[in-house]
Amino acid sequence: MAFKSLSGSVSAPAGGFQSIDDLIAARAPQALSILQQGSNEQLGLSQQATQAGLDPLRQVDDLRGFNEQQAILGLQGQEAQEQAIGNIPVSQFDQELQRRQQQQLTRGAAARGELGGGATIQAGQQLAGAQQANIIQQRLAQLEPLAALSRSVRGDASSIIEGGAVNEANIQQGLGTQMANIRLGSTAPQIQGIQNAAEISGLQGISSAQQKAQTNNQLASLAGTFFGGS
């Protein structure tokens, strides 16, 4: 008797099962195989889900703004800081604004006849220092949201990776427990089969012996009756 395939991947042997015990014994490896296959698929899908979550984040994962911010603040060394400050792009408008502010200061001083005076020197230096500080602060202000964005992207990626790994680890550990349960569970009918076979065999022997004993008793009784009655 051939049994129908239990799933797409597991089927009965070509000659069919010889007995129910064979079928029971064959079920455990089949079940384990199905379980392993299902678990592998589950792991694969979990990894795909993690990848699907990470792909769009990787497209926007850009640390340039953050790195420049760190460099300007002097957190990547002196050389990097000098280079970063030297490379701060200043718009034409800002350059023109600076030039005009400085020109206004010198022209005003000249008009007042104070061009070489101490107050003009002090005011000029304050203006030029503030202008440079402003350029750096403006750049830092531009970089700060970019750095926060990068931090947010990396934070999300981190959570997705961590969650994915937790899920995968749970699948892996769950598989071990399920496999152990199947192994133990499958022994119950096998043990029952062994016990039943032993019981049937024993009962057959006892029954046969009892039949013989009964026959012998009857023969002995017959002999007793025959000889006893004579």
Add this chain to the structure above:
Amino acid sequence: MVTATGALIGAAVGSTALAIKGQRDAKKASQSAAEGQRQAAIQSADLLDKAGKAGEADILRQSALAEETSIRGASEASAQLDPFADLQALELAQEQFIGNLPVSGAIADSIRAASTDFIRSRPEMFNISPVVDREVDRQGDLSVSAASPDFRNSLLASGQQGLAATSDQAQIKRAGLQRLADLSGNAASNRATVLVGANPALAQLQASSNEARLLSNVAGQRANAQTAESIAGLAGQLFAPKVGLLRQNTQQPKGFGASGFEGTGGI
């Protein structure tokens, strides 16, 4: 008379032998059945033991894989935050705030340079004597000092970001270790469950084996009793009529019995 007695004894012996053999066969069959049950119990226990060991191996292997995955996941998750997890900015900001220090490094240099260059790059406007030159330097330092609070705040903001990332990494590490502990605990619990789970079945097998042994003993005793009963029965069947005849023969010549109490209710 001698021939009849011989035939009677022969029949008695033969019948008894037949009866005894039948009972012995029955006893053997019962004992064989009990032995079969015992062997089945041993085979079943062996099967259960193998299944338990294989199950335990499954649990251990899968737990090891799960632990590996968990460690890898925590490590990769943490690595994402590595660029941000830097407390240097926070430490620098703390130093500058506590000491009320001016900003230093290339930021300070560039502000100072811009301030002093405004004068030194215009010699046609400013007559820079050594005294004025020193004052220009001093004004340059003042420009740096004036701009310092804003830069300290920027440094602190960056430090806060670094602190948050470091804290997140610590959380990831803590959660990773907690998961490892959970995985180990679950593995131990599952292993114990697999081992203990086999106990009821093993106890059942032991009970079944003991029961078979008891039944075998009972069967043996019953067979002995039945044998004795059969022999007694046969002896009764065979010899009772003869004994009756002998009694009749011995009583006949005495008429009303030797005791003289027959018919009066005596023995």
